[in-house]
Amino acid sequence: MEHKGKKSLQPEAYDTDEQDKAGLQFLEAYMVNKKAVFTGMVAFLALLFAGCGAPQESGTATIEGTVVNTCGVPQPYVIVFITGHEPVITDSQGHFAVEGVSAPYDLVINGAHLYSEDYGRTALLVYQGLTRTDPLLTAAFYGEEGCVTHRVSGAITPEQASSDYRNGAGIVAGKAMAAGEFSYDASPSYSLELSHDPGDTQASLFAMQWRRDTSSRDAVEYLGYARKQITLGEDESLSEDLVLEGELESLPVQVTLAGEAPFTSMSISQFVSVDGENLGIITAEIRDSDAAAAGGVYNFVAPQAEGIAPLMAARGGYGDGLGPGSVGGASLAGVEGGVLFWQRLEPGATSLEMAIPELVVPITPLNGAWLADPSSTRFAWSGPEGAIYDVFFGLEDAYLSVEVITTSRSLTLPDLSELGISYDREDVLFWEIYAMGGEGAPASVDEVAGDSVRTFIVDSRQGVPLTSQGYYFSVYAGDFGVGSPGED
Numbered sequence: 001m002e003h004k005g006k007k008s009l010q011p012e013a014y015d016t017d018e019q020d021k022a023g024l025q026f027l028e029a030y031m032v033n034k035k036a037v038f039t040g041m042v043a044f045l046a047l048l049f050a051g052c053g054a055p056q057e058s059g060t061a062t063i064e065g066t067v068v069n070t071c072g073v074p075q076p077y078v079i080v081f082i083t084g085h086e087p088v089i090t091d092s093q094g095h096f097a098v099e100g101v102s103a104p105y106d107l108v109i110n111g112a113h114l115y116s117e118d119y120g121r122t123a124l125l126v127y128q129g130l131t132r133t134d135p136l137l138t139a140a141f142y143g144e145e146g147c148v149t150h151r152v153s154g155a156i157t158p159e160q161a162s163s164d165y166r167n168g169a170g171i172v173a174g175k176a177m178a179a180g181e182f183s184y185d186a187s188p189s190y191s192l193e194l195s196h197d198p199g200d201t202q203a204s205l206f207a208m209q210w211r212r213d214t215s216s217r218d219a220v221e222y223l224g225y226a227r228k229q230i231t232l233g234e235d236e237s238l239s240e241d242l243v244l245e246g247e248l249e250s251l252p253v254q255v256t257l258a259g260e261a262p263f264t265s266m267s268i269s270q271f272v273s274v275d276g277e278n279l280g281i282i283t284a285e286i287r288d289s290d291a292a293a294a295g296g297v298y299n300f301v302a303p304q305a306e307g308i309a310p311l312m313a314a315r316g317g318y319g320d321g322l323g324p325g326s327v328g329g330a331s332l333a334g335v336e337g338g339v340l341f342w343q344r345l346e347p348g349a350t351s352l353e354m355a356i357p358e359l360v361v362p363i364t365p366l367n368g369a370w371l372a373d374p375s376s377t378r379f380a381w382s383g384p385e386g387a388i389y390d391v392f393f394g395l396e397d398a399y400l401s402v403e404v405i406t407t408s409r410s411l412t413l414p415d416l417s418e419l420g421i422s423y424d425r426e427d428v429l430f431w432e433i434y435a436m437g438g439e440g441a442p443a444s445v446d447e448v449a450g451d452s453v454r455t456f457i458v459d460s461r462q463g464v465p466l467t468s469q470g471y472y473f474s475v476y477a478g479d480f481g482v483g484s485p486g487e488d
Contacts, residue, residue: 060100065135067094072197073146079110103131106414112139113403115390115434121399126414127445128406135449148198150232153191154241156207160184164214168281169207174200179280203230206274207242210283218284222248222303253302255312259356263316270300271311273344278311278465313342313465334367334478342465358384360435360473367478374423374482380410387437395429405448431477438470
């Protein structure tokens with residue numbers, strides 16, 4: 001069965017010069033092919049259900065929150081539902097209030113999604129186990145608007161004589177980043193497109209140059225760099241030439257992967273980190289057969305200067321869609337998983353040990369199971385403790401999707417009967433598990449319901465490591481049916 005929206009973190013074959021990409025292609029763009037948000041009838045019902053003020057019970061509170069899109073723009077007229085209460089709708093500034101709420105509570109946003117590309121015409125995003133009374137809820141919406149786009153381009157000098165030399169350039173503004181790698185096959189020019197929040201008017205521009213091995217195409221010598229602060233004005237296109245006057249040290253680095261995992265594919269790449277920001281510039285990459293031959297030990301030549309350091313990112317694929325096997329005795333039938341994990345080197349460090357995180361593996365229901373009542377079925381999986389899990393449920397025909405954000409490694413589907421939605425009599429559904437963790441990652445659902453989470457959403461859409469150390473999983477957990485096999 002084909003799942004067109006399903007993403008993969010699997011390594012790909014190393015490209016030719018003409019196919020070299022600007023960034024690592026193991027995370028596909030998130031939140032695309034958006035569909036309708038919600039129908040006028042549901043909005044009308046929500047307005048009818050919106051309750052008037054009433055005395056609050058002891059131990060309860062009023063939840064006053066705001067819904068924004070991934071550009072940070074408040075979202076008006078969005079239905080918000082806290083289980084056990086009547087639905088409400090956000091005002092023109094994206095604000096809402098629900099009285100008499102006991103913590104912890106589950107909150108549902110209609111017409112919204114976060115990570116999955118498979119969301120349906122009726123898409124419901126659930127924050128599970130909230131306790132804060134002032135949640136700032138980030139979600140993606142159909143026809144999302146509000147980001148500002150700038151294209152920055154120019155020449156990088158000094159020029160070199162052949163394609164054995166490479167340029168890389170990147171730009172950071174607020175929570176947004178864009179980067180690319182450029183050769184000398186045609187010209188030493190660069191061009192970057194950046195979509196960012198409307199309030200971001202200052203950006204950091206960076207460029208570097210290196211010489212690479214003609215056989216491995218990995219960096220062997222770093223030649224120079226440039227940094228520049230620019231202002232993002234009303235003009236959508238900016239011209240900025242960059243002169244590589246800063247000196248870069250070329251530092252031999254050995255990376256060791258600690259731990260065992262049944263990866264059916266494996267690679268490790270070297271990114272560049274500038275002033276604590278991880279740019280999508282890759283200067284070296286070891287893939288598949290070369291990675292296996294390395295026996296878990298990888299050698300790189302890394303760039304180093306004040307504020308500039310290498311960041312190593314490893315990725316592996318597992319599951320019976322890639323090859324036979326199991327994890328901890330759990331079957332991988334119908335499972336296709338990928339993990340990206342990364343770590344930045346300390347200044348001057350010449351070695352790094354990276355630990356493989358505990359793999360995310362679905363436990364129950366098994367792929368292909370038929371459930372009499374999915375709302376009473378417990379979905380369970382293994383994975384790192386302390387991770388944030390985004391668990392997605394969808395119909396094959398993309399009619400209904402439910403996405404649950406949780407810190408638990410098991411859950412039951414939320415009761416949506418107040419919205420007129422049940423899980424009965426659907427045919428075949430599927431579920432996916434996304435997980436993230438590490439330094440700087442949200443440690444609770446309350447932290448996800450805050451401004452800091454937008455950094456992870458924005459960065460992960462661009463396919464780059466997020467922080468100084470962490471991991472990200474994308475796992476297709478399998479299919480299940482509702483009712484009995486063969487029922488009409």
